[in-house]
Amino acid sequence: MKSSTFIMAVITILIISIGILSIYSSTYQRDDQLWQLTYKRQIIWAILGLAIFLMMSNFNYRRLWDSTYVLYILVIFLLFLVFILGITRLGAQRWLKIIWFNFQPSEIAKLTMVIFLARYFSSKSIDDVSLLASRRGILRVLVLPFLFVAMPVGLIIKQPDLGSGSMIIFIFLAILYLSGVRTRYIIIFLLIGIVSLPLFWQILRDYQKDRLLVFLNPNMDPLGAGYTIIQSKIAIGSGGFFGKGWLRGSQSQLHFLPESHTDFIFATFAEQWGLLGSIVLLCLYYILIRQGIQIALRTHDAFGRLLAFGISLMLGIQVFINIAMNLGLAPVVGLPLPLLSYGGSSVVVTFIALGILANIDKRRAVF
């Protein structure tokens, strides 16, 4: 009965190991001691993550129901804190320094918003499996939750972190759809979104505009914003079918490729392992997400079901945007690839999310 959890755990360990190998390969050419530490730190994060995974899988997810609003307020507080105390790195103020590591509250915000929305659209009673959304009017089903979502999204985009901000909007849309909100409302929401796009464009920083324009034509600014996309495509493309082999990726190791151990880790991986490796990695991610959806489908509790869907989709959207961005098929927005990219916040939050999934799978038998 625990097969889903088991498969999930195996795949997760596989992906994070691949990630550590890739991080090692992208940094081992550097002389600096600090760089050599990167992969070791990731190993520590992975071990810590696994422990958290085991812990979360034994933590009754129904208790999240009660603490949703506390979590929400905590996240808003942290996001405000980033503004005041946050550290600026690569032009964005996204990190909070906690003792010896930097922590990125927008990662937690994503997961919290999934929990929040799952709770918002389900009833407390375990027996009442029907969802609330189809019975309620536009105000309670669209306007109110949107305001709740807009608050953290606004703060995140202001950091600026366009990737995480738009991720939450995507998750919001997906959960609206899944919770049975009338199609009409969703279309209205989308229309308003499209109409207000020009307005949104004004809020963006210059470099964000550049990146979006460069996505349309990477050769527009080959030395600046377009450089990363061009180098990333060369890295992936030069991998060919079998790849150049581990530690032989000239693009990523000779530092043509910026951010080769974080946002562009996929390009590093694809250069060394080729189409073969990339397809295998894609399949691993797909199976992982499918397991999440299977768990959701088997759960009868409305909250658990929405939560499982939300988490699976969160992973799915993030994987999709990141790889598409590496391939030059989506704008560069600064979103890590879950489990593969270097970064403690991302790794830990992903493990928490997977732990919740495992717990939902476990509780299913109770009902």
Place this chain on the structure above:
Amino acid sequence: MRIKVLQFLLAIGFLFLALGLLNVQLIQGNKFKDLSNKNCIRLIPQMGTRGRILDCQGSIIVGNYLSYDVMILPQEVDHLDKVLISVSGILGVSPKDLKDSYKSGFIAPFAPVTIAQNIDMHKAIALEELKLDLPGLIIQPCPQRSYPYGRLACHILGYLNEIDRWRLTKLADYGYKIKDIVGFGGIEEKYDYFLHQKEGGLSVEVDHTGRLVRVLGFKPPQNGKDIQLTLDLKIQKIIEDHLIDRKGSIIVMHPYTGEIIAMASQPNFNPALFIKKSGPSISSLFNNPEAPLINRSISGLYPAGSVFKLVVATGALETGKINSAKTFFCPGSIHIGNQEFSCWGTHNQQNLREAITHSCNIFFYRTGLLLGAQLIHDYALKLGFSKATSVDLPYEAGGFVPYPLWKKIYRFKNWFDGDTANLAIGQGDLLVTPLQITRMMAVFANKGILVAPYIVKAIDGRDISHDQKKNMRLSIKEDTIDYIRQALRNVVADSGGTAGVLSSLSIPIAGKTGTAQVSRGQSHAWFAGFFPFSNPRFVICVFLEHGGPGQASCVLTKQIIETMIQEGLI
């Protein structure tokens, strides 16, 4: 139903990624493999030129010329020594030196290393011809600053150098990077944002021999914006010629608008030194105790001496502590407290106008004591002392006017009448900049307006003089101004006036001398004045650091104005 749709979308999404991978890695794979193997994308940076600095007529004070850098692309070099020997033959530098700079500059095989900078065009052409035989050699043109007038106005202009850590942290948000060349001091620093150019470049695909296959993309470089100053080169040249071999500052300003027509400071420096990066001569500039890099006109702080008496005179007349008929007797020295305060002569009975004309200390000790230290301080602030004039040049000093409470708080001492007497003749803890004195003199020239001095007239052809700080009309009675104005004329025209030297000029001038005592060395010599008297067009301030009595500055002023008349500038 909806779940099915989402599952379908998920599957489609992953299929999309798989197809994308298939496209990039298999279908276009060979192309990218080629690009990667040969590292075929070259980024050729192209520099724009930095904005020029022009004088009020539009003549170029700072321009640009093209110089060339020699660079080596490590990954394309077959025999490094062969390349270095050929290059050294042309440049006349030993191959060992070139090798050293190559080693210290090496970063990565694909990053070009600069081995020689600022070579002239002939050598560049000669090297260009060698390029075919020596793969990996790059000759990069790069625009450099040219200073057609050498040291002229160097303090106003500032110089260019590699960005330092302090400026980098300050400017990183504005897109400045490490190794950027930025302005230091003067207009180059203050207006760097407008002057500095934006790097552009080509990304090109080249084949294995380094020949261009095609251009992939182009971002045009952006030139900096030209900045026009209010400076008049001809007058600037005259005052600098006269200040040469001395120490001090001369400022010529327009009395009504606050436009700075000329501003000189000695000792000065040659801004071109920083281009050649000749190490020892630059470090000697920094270590020189005479501080040649400091613009004394705005950053130098000195006691004002007798010029400050005008503040006391204004305050006394305005508050009615004395009137124009009030006389004091000058016996040559008086006792204040238990200390003796002396005058530089004996002037007997005289009124305020005569006291200004003869620069009588006794009269001002007494007037100062009547007025009180706090009121002197207040009127000094009113006339623009103790705070920066906010001229558009960096590192302006604010100066300082002491007052009783300050002495109590910071020196833990009481304020005595002796302090007031000292302050009344511009000595003691008082510190002013030559520009502040110029501005105060302008108040008497233009009859009551405290101008906001400025030096940038236009940026990129757009007149910004309206955007500069506004001038302020002071609430001083017209009678007071007229009375002091006439006294200032008497300083020059009266037979016993302290600036009698200037009376022989064909243009009527008014002004005030000052001899500021210093604890060590000769006194500072001040002269501040305006001309022509009835309808002033220039305010001038001549300050000589340790230049002796105020007379010295008067003589210099006379020579400057004579030259200006000769050249038909007045």
